Amino acid sequence: MSEKRQLRLGAFLMTPGHHVAAWRYPDTEASQVLSFSFYKKLAQTAERGKFDMLFLADGYAVSEKFPEAISQTVTVRPEPITLLSALSAVTEHVGLAATVSTTYNEPFHVARKFASLDHLSGGRAAWNVVTSANPAEALNFNKDNHLLHSLRYERAEEFLNVVTGLWDSWEDDAFQYDKENAVFADRSKLHTLNHKGEWFTVRGPLNVARPVQGHPVVIQAGSSEPGKELAARTAEIIFTAWQTLEEAQYFYRDVKGRLAKYGRSHDDLKIMPGVFPIIGRTEEEAREKKAKLEELIPQEAGISLLSSLISFDLSPYPVDGPLPDLPELEQVNGGKSRFTLLKDLAEREGLTIRKLYQRIAGARGHREIVGTPLQIADQLEEWFVNGAADGFNIMPPYLPGGLEDFVDHVVPELQRRGLFRTEYSGTTLRDNLGLKRPAHSATSTVSALSQASV
Amino acid sequence: MSEKRQLRLGAFLMTPGHHVAAWRYPDTEASQVLSFSFYKKLAQTAERGKFDMLFLADGYAVSEKFPEAISQTVTVRPEPITLLSALSAVTEHVGLAATVSTTYNEPFHVARKFASLDHLSGGRAAWNVVTSANPAEALNFNKDNHLLHSLRYERAEEFLNVVTGLWDSWEDDAFQYDKENAVFADRSKLHTLNHKGEWFTVRGPLNVARPVQGHPVVIQAGSSEPGKELAARTAEIIFTAWQTLEEAQYFYRDVKGRLAKYGRSHDDLKIMPGVFPIIGRTEEEAREKKAKLEELIPQEAGISLLSSLISFDLSPYPVDGPLPDLPELEQVNGGKSRFTLLKDLAEREGLTIRKLYQRIAGARGHREIVGTPLQIADQLEEWFVNGAADGFNIMPPYLPGGLEDFVDHVVPELQRRGLFRTEYSGTTLRDNLGLKRPAHSATSTVSALSQASV
Known part of the structure; x- marks a missing residue:
């Protein structure tokens, strides 16, 4: 069972x-x-x-x-x-x-x-x-x-x-701590990575x-x-x-x-x-x-949080108006999935910038x-x-x-x-x-x- | 007093x-x-x-x-x-x-x-x-x-x-934690470094x-x-x-x-x-x-430690012989002061490689x-x-x-x-x-x- x-x-x-x-x-x-x-x-x-x-x-x-x-x-x-x-x-x-x-x-x-x-x-x-x-x-x-x-x-x-x-x-059992025979580590259990890649050489x-x-x-x-x-x-x-x-x-x-x-x-x-x-x-x-x-949400803090979550500066837009036209997903260089989620949410429920930031100011x-x-x-x-x-x-x-x-x-x-x-x-x-x-x-x-x- | x-x-x-x-x-x-x-x-x-x-x-x-x-x-x-x-x-x-x-x-x-x-x-x-x-x-x-x-x-x-x-x-007293007036930090006490130097841009x-x-x-x-x-x-x-x-x-x-x-x-x-x-x-x-x-010093460990401290590989030399001719200080790209200290010590006291590593195997x-x-x-x-x-x-x-x-x-x-x-x-x-x-x-x-x- x-x-x-x-x-x-x-x-x-x-x-x-x-x-x-x-x-x-x-x-x-x-x-x-x-x-x-x-x-x-x-x-x-x-x-x-x-x-x-x-x-x-x-x-x-x-x-x-x-x-x-x-x-x-x-x-x-x-x-x-x-x-x-x-x-x-x-x-x-x-x-x-x-x-x-x-x-x-x-x-x-x-x-x-x-x-x-x-x-x-x-x-x-x-x-x-x-x-x-x-x-x-x-x-x-x-x-x-x-x-x-x-x-x-x-x-x-x-x-x-x-x-x-x-x-x-090191392998899990590489360390011997053998004082008598002077073997701290078994070096056959040591592996050198020798990584050479596109981004890193380590x-x-x-x-x-x-x-x-x-x-x-x-x-x-x-x-x-x-x-x-x-x-x-x-x-x-x-x-x-x-x-x-x-x-x-x-x-x-x-x-x-x-x-x-x-x-x-x-x-x-x-x-x-x-x-x-x-x-x-x-x-x-x-x-x-x-x-x-x-x-308790200060207005600027709300707009700032929302802007960073959708990777788009909303400060120039009226806070009680709708979201402006946002860039296409391909242009977004922040968190792409969060961008889509918030854009869809605002559209689905017809939220203003203020309503949207209030909505996400906790759960983000x-x-x-x-x-x-x-x-x-x-x-x-x-x-x-x-x-x-x-x-x-x-x-x-x-x-x-x-x-x-x-x-x-x-x-x-x-x-x-x-x-x-x-x-x-x-x-x-x-x-x-x-x-x-x-x-x-x-x-x-x-x-x-x-x-x-x- | x-x-x-x-x-x-x-x-x-x-x-x-x-x-x-x-x-x-x-x-x-x-x-x-x-x-x-x-x-x-x-x-x-x-x-x-x-x-x-x-x-x-x-x-x-x-x-x-x-x-x-x-x-x-x-x-x-x-x-x-x-x-x-x-x-x-x-x-x-x-x-x-x-x-x-x-x-x-x-x-x-x-x-x-x-x-x-x-x-x-x-x-x-x-x-x-x-x-x-x-x-x-x-x-x-x-x-x-x-x-x-x-x-x-x-x-x-x-x-x-x-x-x-x-x-x-941030200045020492930048943080206010003022819930009533929505002032967490006094931003006049925030200083942006804007460092642009030879090595770093931060x-x-x-x-x-x-x-x-x-x-x-x-x-x-x-x-x-x-x-x-x-x-x-x-x-x-x-x-x-x-x-x-x-x-x-x-x-x-x-x-x-x-x-x-x-x-x-x-x-x-x-x-x-x-x-x-x-x-x-x-x-x-x-x-x-x-x-x-x-x-208790294993010989290889002693030679290795000494070599790293003087930034010079001593393994090819007889362990009971003297230090070989070492490079000039200008050529040393490790710890320069330690190099000089150990070289002088070996010369002053006429130490072999073994005696020198025994001497420094603790205090280095x-x-x-x-x-x-x-x-x-x-x-x-x-x-x-x-x-x-x-x-x-x-x-x-x-x-x-x-x-x-x-x-x-x-x-x-x-x-x-x-x-x-x-x-x-x-x-x-x-x-x-x-x-x-x-x-x-x-x-x-x-x-x-x-x-x-x-």
């Missing part, structure tokens, strides 16, 4: 909350966005709720396109690997997922940092691979222009190959042992065509944004259907849409919270669920049992309250229904997610030939 | 010990080099000993020039910022100094990581700025050749300017608030001519290697003498030579420990002190009171034992003599070191003109 299929939960900690007005919300600890004690409390709350992982987004620029928005929004947060490393010391079970861009980093450093975090945390590291959607980032890295979308994905694919290759520099080997999990868990968020293909080949979790059950089901079938051609099975990739829950003791209380948050294109803990559990269950999701990345509107409410009221309901764990079953993130530990490339027949050994 | 001048102590944690044979030494926890619990114990021991800071070296390659040495030496360790972030969560006072190279990194990332660590640790971060001396690192970063020594220093200087500029992106601003310490403490280790000049202009600690009191005094006077032309005072820069202490209850026991360590060119806790305290005091050092970076031969002995036996002796603190006096690393907190560039008259404000 197999156990009932379990859903997976991520705690997406955008501080001090996902809603663009979160920092103005009563009780939100807005001044604590750089304080370790704040994050420690959040991490321990998520672990109390048996979440699979903490999830941190990242970006490499303060956008100055909308000067007023700078004063009205939270532009400063800790770098995710630094923060998650600190949190690894005060948690025991919860996974630690950091966003790191392949567009503005070097694979050697990225491989090394995640390998280090995986060792120090006892096998809890995950890498959310992004290609960066904000053109302002280029200007902080000696570049005049943001790399084109298609080139970013080419680079990302090669980047990932180099990183996983470097993680396999000799290796890595100066960190193979990670506890073999490879830290690989997460991707892109839902564009190249994003889906890269995910089907390499990702173990997809974090994605869908508004309706039908869209989510379509995406789920589409991506899962691409796995077989890469020799992967249905369970090797978990699809976890984002969910932005506004929780009330009654549905009315939840709706009041939502209205309160919308009321992800699914918003407003209601009681029971209603929220119902909606999560609906997607989970109907082939739309393997789990969810939970995006609390404000912190710490929004996470605490989820842990104290929604999680117990999911547990009652037998949909979610009551205790952590494994020791690594991979164990808890039900993902296989990858065999070392030199010991698996598939890719042994591509490895040059010393 | 001013307090007696206090010496500063760093705990240089090269795991599982500085001696190249440390991992073979009895009781050394060689298998723990990637375990958090091991580092936690070391960090808490250093904090119990009131050390100013933990200090971690770093490198970006496994050298494969000496194949046997790979199996005989410790080639894998955690990345320092990842590790120190984790340690920040289990310590309260001790500073956290990470080595990061300016040759293979981007200033935006480096500024951000140290700013993050400084916030998360409550003002305990320090950056040991190095330019990398190992040519093998280039091959892991898309380069065929290591950058020339002089160019590395040019790049380092500009890199440091960019990083300190980014740390000043717009800024940084997406982290100004660090708790203003700027994390800047450490340098270079003792070459360009190294000294860069340090005199920008460093707050110099970590340096000298064998004799006279050399150390000369260096101390030389560097301190260069401060005035940069508008800096004598106390703005602390000079901390490395010290490798082998501690015994008797002098005889200490000498036996040293002999035991020398006996730093000062070795073998004796009782009293003898070690005497020798530290001698340099400290005679204008050769403001403190010391302590390099335990093996871990955890070598650090525990220092904390339990040498520190109390230094405290008895009134040379070292019995309690931490400040809350930040800067406070404890007696270093001024740098004023923001926009509020100090000196450099306000070089800042473009938004």
Whole structure:
């Protein structure tokens, strides 16, 4: 008898909350966005709720396109690997997922940092691979222009190959620690990558042992065509944004259907849409919270957020008018799937710029669920049992309250229904997610030939 | 009445010990080099000993020039910022100094990581700025050749300017958290760097608030001519290697003498030579420990270490013969000052290759002190009171034992003599070191003109 299929939960900690007005919300600890004690409390709350992982987004620029928005929004947060490393010391079970861009980093450093975090945390590291959607980032890295979308994905694919290759520099049992015979490492188990590609030349080997999990868990968020293909080949979790059950089901079938051609099975990739829950003791209380948050959105901050999500500057247009004519998808060099989603939403519902930014100022294109803990559990269950999701990345509107409410009221309901764990079953993130530990490339027949050994 | 001048102590944690044979030494926890619990114990021991800071070296390659040495030496360790972030969560006072190279990194990332660590640790971060001396690192970063020594220093200087500029992106009081009036940040206190230089084009601003310490403490280790000049202009600690009191005094006077032309005072820069202490209850026991360590050095590992320290391959030469003719200093593209130091040492004492590697296999060119806790305290005091050092970076031969002995036996002796603190006096690393907190560039008259404000 197999156990009932379990859903997976991520705690997406955008501080001090996902809603663009979160920092103005009563009780939100807005001044604590750089304080370790704040994050420690959040991490321990998520672990109390048996979440699979903490999830941190990242970006490499303060956008100055909308000067007023700078004063009205939270532009400063800790770098995710630094923060998650600190949190690894005060948690025991919860996974630690950091966003790191392949567009503005070097694979050697990225491989090394995640390998280090995986060792120090006892096998809890995950890498959310992004290609960066904000053109302002280029200007902080000696570049005049943001790399084109298609080139970013080419680079990302090669980047990932180099990183996983470097993680396999040493076989799992390479280290002997044999004091008597002076053998610290068995060098026949050291593999030098010697990668020479289009984007990178990286000799290796890595100066960190193979990670506890073999490879830290690989997460991707892109839902564009190249994003889906890269995910089907390499990702173990997809974090994605869908508004309706039908869209989510379509995406789920589409991506899962691409796995077989890469020799992967249905369970090797978990699809976890984002969910932005506004929780009330009654549905009315939840709706009041939502209205309160919308009321607190500073206008420039709303326009700025919407403009960045659709990669198009809306500031010249009347805020109570419709969206202007937007460029064709081919011209968009930001997040392509988010562009389409928001454009379709505005058209479908005939939203003005203001109505649209109010609509997305919390969930940012992800699914918003407003209601009681029971209603929220119902909606999560609906997607989970109907082939739309393997789990969810939970995006609390404000912190710490929004996470605490989820842990104290929604999680117990999911547990009652037998949909979610009551205790952590494994020791690594991979164990808890039900993902296989990858065999070392030199010991698996598939890719042994591509490895040059010393 | 001013307090007696206090010496500063760093705990240089090269795991599982500085001696190249440390991992073979009895009781050394060689298998723990990637375990958090091991580092936690070391960090808490250093904090119990009131050390100013933990200090971690770093490198970006496994050298494969000496194949046997790979199996005989410790080639894998955690990345320092990842590790120190984790340690920040289990310590309260001790500073956290990470080595990061300016040759293979981007200033935006480096500024951000140290700013993050400084916030998360409550003002305990320090950056040991190095330019990398190992040519093998280039091959892991898309380069065929290591950058020339002089160019590395040019790049380092500009890199440091960019990083300190980014740390000043926000004034100290830029963040208001004013929920009522929707002012998270006062944008008149945001400064965009707009750096365009020879090596870097970085717009800024940084997406982290100004660090708790203003700027994390800047450490340098270079003792070459360009190294000294860069340090005199920008460093707050110099970590340096000298064998004799006279050399150390000369260096101390030389560097301190260069401060005035940069508008800096004598106390703005602390000079901390490395010290490798082998501690015994008797002098005889200490000498036996040293002999035991020398006996445990695998020959290839010894030759490999020496070759890398002098940037010259000694493997073709008879190990019991003299050093071969070495290149002129101008041709050396590794660590120039270390090259000179070792060459002079071999000549002065007529050492064979084997004798020289035995001699440096622990201290690696730093000062070795073998004796009782009293003898070690005497020798530290001698340099400290005679204008050769403001403190010391302590390099335990093996871990955890070598650090525990220092904390339990040498520190109390230094405290008895009134040379070292019995309690931490400040809350930040800067406070404890007696270093001024740098004023923001926009509020100090000196450099306000070089800042473009938004």
